[in-house]
Amino acid sequence: MAAEAVRRPRPKGGGAVPFRALLWRFPWLRPVLLLTPPMAWFVLVYFASLVLLLITAFWSIDPFTTQIVQVWNTNNFRIILTEPTYRAIIGRTVGLAALVTVTDAALAFPFAYYMAKVASRRTQTLLFAAILLPLWASYLARVYAWILILNHSGVLNWSLQSIGLPAANIGYTNTAMWVVFSYIWLPFMIIPTYAALERVPDSLLEAAADLGARRWRTLRDVVLPLAIPGVVAGSIFTFSLTLGDYITPILVGGADSTFIGNVVYSNIGIANNVPFAAALAIVPVVIMAAYLLIAKRLGAFEAL
């Protein structure tokens, strides 16, 4: 009976105790258990897919049966690198992605500077919230809005005519793509640029002024070097997102607006040449990898 009284009641949820002990004894068990489901998903689905994409790029299809022939060859890449059509498409895609990135950086920098250094605390919060809305608002809706603006009888021409200017028929051209891409990805540039500028201490600006630097000198020698990593971080997004897009070229581009993504898309759907599509999809990946390496040199990852 005495033994009965001494026996402590088992803690509630008795089953959990050995497990807890196990976790205590092997501290690495917790992260491993937590990391297993997402890692399994990533490795088994996403990573496996990416690897398969890379392998598929070296296969080909039988031209008569359109069945995939799993024989290692580099024909797809040879065609992509030697055919003038594909080289033109790659050049156009990369060129426009670069142009959009520069445009967005130019639009975003003064805005981000105003947000971070000039606006009151309250305005700053409001502006941040105001940038979040177009950042998240439907991509398709925002592209579609520009179809309505740029078409013949759209808002743009109406505005131009009402102030006595000739109509600008830039709908369904590469110019339209430039405008729409710059519009869509602008918030992706503003936020990292703002984050970088916000971290520039005001004391540095005061110190520069005390040392006799004029406004432009301070901007060039103090603010800009500190803001560059943020701009580069933003450019990763504007560049990469433009590079991989095919919806905007279809919707607002013209006959001469084919992007890498469009060729990939048509090779999946109509032509059903998955190996060729895969090889072409590797192109933006390689370009992005090179871009990320440069970005790392410029310190963009510290800004991320």
Added chain:
Amino acid sequence: MWARMALRAWAVLVLLFLFVPILLILFYAFNTSNVQSWPIPGLTTRWFTATWNDSSVRSSLGLSVQAGLAATALALVLGSCAAFAIHRTAFFGRDAVSLLFVLPLALPGIITGIALNAFFSFNGISLSLWTIIVGHATFCMVVVYNNVLARLRRTQGSLIEAAMDLGANGFQVFRDVTLPLISTAVVAGAMLAFALSFDEVIVTTFTAGAETTLPVWIFGQIRHGILLPEVNVVVSFVILVTIIPVVIAARLTGGGGTARVPAAR
């Protein structure tokens, strides 16, 4: 002084540039004419009824909601697990793993799309609602991960230690301390994940097969220039569905995880 004025003017112009197109769409939804020209001749709500009664809109809306909810649920579990693991422990290769987790948002959607497409066809999996969910969960997970991780980084470890010192077991600590601290970030992450899934078109076109989600429906209509009055209504609706979660999420998290681009750390 002039510089300040110029900067302020620039800020106003950029805001107009960002918001006028969005507001314009909301206007067009009430257009009486079925020709999409400006200025619109009058205002009507008849397209709202017409759209609501369109069975193709309804079925694609249903599919989008199903895909969004399922992908969000998956993303919640996987993203939170990943955030906890990355936050809690320093281990070899942690930076590589955390980079891997943001890859689906950093790489162009077309890469994720075609990679998954190749993966499914290689494994003989036919495209269906399930393949859409798998595709969406992969990038939705990133949003949940970012939100939860941002919150965990701002949470003080001492609170958890205090709870443990006071005798709480692991489960109690999680239920009574950790969960209340991160719950708003989890909710915010979930809503943003749903918003992202609800609007996604690039990965979807590669993983949907014959299925039509709402964005795929919109894309098809715009592309062929048909039923544009209904497109105006649907698109306005999608704008609201993608914006409202952001407003709520920004309230819940103070903006931390809503940046979408890695900015707030």
